[in-house]
Amino acid sequence: MAEDLRYVVKKVVGEENFIDMSPNRSNNYCCGGGGGFLQAGYPEERRQYGKMKADQILATGAPYCITPCHNCHAQVHDLSDIRGHAWETLHLWTLICLSLGILGENEREYLGEDLKNVAVYGA
Amino acid sequence: MGEPAIKLGGNHKSRFLDKVKEILPEGGNLDLCLTCGACSSGCPATGIGDMDARKFLRMAALGMDEEITKTEWVWHCTMCQRCSYVCPMQINIPQLVFNARGLWPRELRPKGILGSCDMALKNDTCSAMGTNEEDFRFVVEDVLEEYREAQPEFADMQAPVDKQGAHYFLNQNSREPVTEPDEMVPLWKILHIVGADWTYGSKGWAAENYCMFMADNDAWKHIVEVKAKAVDDLGCKVWLNTE
């Protein structure tokens, strides 16, 4: 499953633009949004937990981070925001539609300024 | 290290650890810890509130049930299972944490999780935000209508609710229909382009399950049963959950 997603992401952004974080696969770390943490009312602890993920993301130097589910998206987005919006956080569906040229202007909430106006469908 | 000595709570056998052992295959290997520390050294929750996975397991093994019942750390471990993967003895720490969550009086468990679970129990949509069947159907139809008009290439795009016999039953996180409905559209477009035969259900469409996180087994079971029934009632073959 995870390898299938790697295949999709590489096809969508181009092999040369894909950067795996380290460690990855089964050695990777949870972002800290899971297990109900996001709703548990411990923002400080949740962000302390997420520091490991934030450092991993920053180490890639990538301007975009793709998250697989809504929980991760919310957590990783927050981890970026508290660091002065250090990276953009995307759902995979946004990226797939962007690469297919069918992403409309109202579906770009999470794209950065560099991609906001690229290949806008219907424009 | 100057840490205060840990006092043991008498010499009775750990009832909590034994109880968890009884319900896990192989007893979760909970007795086999070598105290190597591989679990806690690779865990993002290590050190939060001066607790970590190895320490938590030691406390359980030593029968410190009262402390186990009180530590808020059980809500800081995300039960991600990384520790079990790296543990040489494959000890099931996340299950120990899950069951320790269940020791908390229900009303004292974190409000956000509790509220989301209770909300999901209110109606058959299972939405943690309390969205009912009519509201969900309205949002989906309204957004679809708008996009079909504005984007001609998608004039015949579908976003069916309760389509009998569809191949895929799609779940949706409540936050999308409620707070950012436009975010549902890219997924619809992809499904449209690949020609997928899919449907939402007016019942059981919400993807989240906070009752599981809350370790309320009866409520968790209820939520899963309602959702599974919704899939079965529509005769769908595959249940897709985006969470």
Ligand code: SF4
């Ligand atoms: S990795 Fe396993 S054996 Fe090592 S301390 Fe943790 S639970 Fe014990």
Ligand code: SF4
């Ligand atoms: S399951 Fe809990 S203790 Fe184990 S690695 Fe994940 S957060 Fe840490």
